[in-house]
Amino acid sequence: MIKGRLIALGGGDDDGLLKLIRxxxxxxxxxxxxxxxxATEVEDSGNAYIAAFExxxxxxxxxxxxxxxxEADTPENLHQIEIAEVVFFTGGDQVRLARFLEGTQLLESMRRRYIHDDIIIAGTSAGAxxxxxxxxxxxxxxxxxxKGEMKTTQGFGFIQQVYIDTHFAExxxxxxxxxAVAHDQEYIGIGLSEETGIIIKDGDQVEVFGTGVVTIIDAGKVRFSNTRQVEExxxxxxxxxIMHLLVQGYRYCLKEHLFQAIPAAAAPTKADQAPIISSE
Incomplete structure (x- = not known):
């Protein structure tokens, strides 16, 4: 059983995400x-989020x-991840983020802690x-x-066989x-609108928070796809x-491919909507 939780926002106003983490x-x-x-300006973006959390x-x-x-793998960074209760990735360029963390001890430590410890891994936009x-x-x-216009690459691997896309409707x-999911039919696609996100519990239960809609695209019952045969x-x-539309109060079970309502007492509460920071 995975003990950690993933919290991902589709971008836009971050207020609901930060309040949920708190x-x-x-x-x-x-x-x-x-x-x-x-982020393009790492220090400025990071300090803005520190102020927002404060x-x-x-x-x-x-x-x-x-x-x-x-560099990522300094003794101090490794120590900070070992004691962290929340790791938060900001928005920006997800390829840049992966370039500096893929293959590091730091990322491996995060993955291990996500499986074994009650830690929150959170992110917005690129960080989701x-x-x-x-x-x-x-x-x-x-x-x-x-064919050839949609491109994918390796991510961080906190969860498997899922594509998470952000700023989805906008x-x-x-x-x-x-x-992506028609090409890799074992994957489930999760499209996050802005100011809307998901909490993934037990590595399986996808629950919605925020004001908008989460789109689930499931290729598990596709009868035909030419994505591997068609020319560039x-x-x-x-x-x-198959497509599902989720809003707050509903969830999707990845392993069972199951859409269901959440009992009222278990649903995440709606966050206030006053803006703090917007992700790119």
Missing amino acids: NEICSAHSHIVVIATA EFGCSNVMLMHIDETN AVMSDRMIYDGYGHYSLI RGRFGRLAH NEPIAVEHL
Whole structure:
């Protein structure tokens, strides 16, 4: 049984995500590590999130600076991950984030702790997209339904066989998520609208928080797909791709491919909507 929790936001206003993290950890003194490597200005972005967490009363927040001149696997960084109760990845460029953390002891320590400890791994935008073993990093509008236009690469692997896409409705990303799961039919696609996110518990139960809609695309019962046979620059064809729309109060069970309502007492509470920070 996986003991950690993943919390992923689709981008936009981060207020609901930060408040949810504060409610989930239940202690103002819990140790929170912010990793802003995906951002263009790492220090500015990281410090802004530290200030935002502090506004919610979190008093033990630190920025882990990892970039071209600051390596991941320092003794201090490894120690901070060992004592962290929350690791938070900011928005920005998920390919950049993966480039600096893939293959590090630091990431391996996070994966181990996620499985064995009650730790929260959270992220917004790029920090959400990178959570699974594979991630989408390219594909725009209807062009993403052309073979070769949608691209995927290795992610962080906290959860397996899931694609998480962000800014989903706002940036017209249905096509690229549908293409990804039609090509890799053992994967389930999760599209997160802005100001909307998911909590994944036990590595399986996907619950919704926020004001918008989470789109689930399931290729488990696809009868036909030409994604592996069609030539480059040709459109794809898929038969019997299943889609679900989740809002707060509902969940999707990944292993059982099951959509269900959450009993009222167990559903996450709706966060206040005052803006703090917007992710790119």
